[in-house]
Amino acid sequence: MSSNAPAPPNPLLEVTDLRVAFGKSEAVRGISFSLNSGETLGLVGESGSGKSATSLALMRLLPSTAHVSGSVKLYSAASGGAQEALGYRRTGASAHWVRTEAGLVDVGLPEWEDAHPERSHPRATIGYSVYGDLLTTSERDMRRSRGREIAMIFQEPMTALNPVMTIGRQIAECVLAHAPKTARAEVRERVLAAMREVALPEPERRIDDYPHQFSGGQRQRIVIAMALVNKPRLVIADEPTTALDVTVQAEILALLRRLRKEHGLSMLFISHDLAVVGQIADRIAVMRRGEIVEMGSSRDVLRNPQHEYTQSLLAAVPTMATDRNRPLGRVARQAERERHEGPGTDHRS
Numbered sequence: 001m002s003s004n005a006p007a008p009p010n011p012l013l014e015v016t017d018l019r020v021a022f023g024k025s026e027a028v029r030g031i032s033f034s035l036n037s038g039e040t041l042g043l044v045g046e047s048g049s050g051k052s053a054t055s056l057a058l059m060r061l062l063p064s065t066a067h068v069s070g071s072v073k074l075y076s077a078a079s080g081g082a083q084e085a086l087g088y089r090r091t092g093a094s095a096h097w098v099r100t101e102a103g104l105v106d107v108g109l110p111e112w113e114d115a116h117p118e119r120s121h122p123r124a125t126i127g128y129s130v131y132g133d134l135l136t137t138s139e140r141d142m143r144r145s146r147g148r149e150i151a152m153i154f155q156e157p158m159t160a161l162n163p164v165m166t167i168g169r170q171i172a173e174c175v176l177a178h179a180p181k182t183a184r185a186e187v188r189e190r191v192l193a194a195m196r197e198v199a200l201p202e203p204e205r206r207i208d209d210y211p212h213q214f215s216g217g218q219r220q221r222i223v224i225a226m227a228l229v230n231k232p233r234l235v236i237a238d239e240p241t242t243a244l245d246v247t248v249q250a251e252i253l254a255l256l257r258r259l260r261k262e263h264g265l266s267m268l269f270i271s272h273d274l275a276v277v278g279q280i281a282d283r284i285a286v287m288r289r290g291e292i293v294e295m296g297s298s299r300d301v302l303r304n305p306q307h308e309y310t311q312s313l314l315a316a317v318p319t320m321a322t323d324r325n326r327p328l329g330r331v332a333r334q335a336e337r338e339r340h341e342g343p344g345t346d347h348r349s
């Protein structure tokens with residue numbers, strides 16, 4: 001096999017012709033996109049364009065009145081290193097099987113493996129197999145996926161959190177939802193680790209505090225800790241900074257960039273605000289009235305928008321250039337720099 005084989009696609013999620021209708025009204029009209037391992041896709045559009053209907057469809061959290069069709073494939077064991085193969089077996093010339101914690105999976109792609117001999121080691125991290133279609137998988141499997149494979153960060157931390165439960169208990173419940181037999185001491189350790197991860201101050205002292213005892217930015221950090229405590233591979237962040245003021249918003253974006261980098265997370269980042277999406281997304285999909293009207297690298301969409309709707313969204317962002325001959329605005333420049341050099345200082349809120 002040629003050692004010049006092209007790098008393999010590294011898909012984590014593949015959405016094809018997704019449609020969501022409420023009665024006769026179509027909220028999502030046949031959208032398709034994919035998300036690679038470690039990539040952040042920004043989904044941007046004005047209110048009512050179908051962004052939340054899309055994310056709730058992926059999580060299978062839409063009300064039963066919604067009619068959903070299309071396919072949402074989640075791939076397991078992405079080759080970026082999400083899952084370590086426990087064993088390795090070659091069956092014939094064209095099929096490779098890898099034993100993982102999830103069972104025996106067909107990884108296919110022998111060409112790619114020949115091009116990456118280091119990954120042929122029996123304990124190498126490898127993968128590429130369909131985990132399942134999230135739209136048709138059983139509710140039982142879906143419950144297992146939620147939180148562990150895919151987690152969601154909601155917009156409004158005050159409503160996402162239970163006001164009468166300590167934050168430690170709320171994070172612990174996320175751990176116990178997937179591992180109910182975890183010993184108490186270990187749960188506490190994982191809760192504290194999650195609090196440290198999102199830079200909540202003094203975790204040991206604050207673990208038994210209630211949501212109202214934290215600032216807005218800190219509450220959003222708690223919501224992020226809950227989403228990440230089970231180490232999901234895909235995070236759907238639906239307007240995670242919208243309820244926050246601009247400075248805190250920047251701090252939460254810096255935190256998400258850091259966590260994404262440290263954990264190799266894939267992220268679907270939803271916002272009505274193109275300036276915010278431009279600060280974190282590798283690629284941007286622009287949604288309007290239930291359709292994706294434009295999709296491309298953040299750089300292309302920000303510098304050279306093709307669709308007039310994208311142009312109008314950009315025009316509403318005064319610091320960004322709408323003309324390819326003009327230099328990028330401050331926000332876009334910073335976004336470009338951070339995509340290349342990694343996030344700046346993560347100021348704590």
Ligand SMILES: Nc1ncnc2c1ncn2[C@@H]1O[C@H](COP(=O)(O)OP(=O)(O)OP(=O)(O)O)[C@@H](O)[C@H]1O
Nearest residue numbers: 022027045046047048049050051052053054063272
């Ligand atoms: N449960 C529901 N029942 C009926 N219609 C709904 C329901 N949820 C959403 N819709 C409709 O679907 C369309 C898309 O809504 P969606 O919430 O996905 O938009 P959005 O882009 O996320 O907007 P926002 O930023 O305001 O949340 C809207 O016309 C909305 O009224």
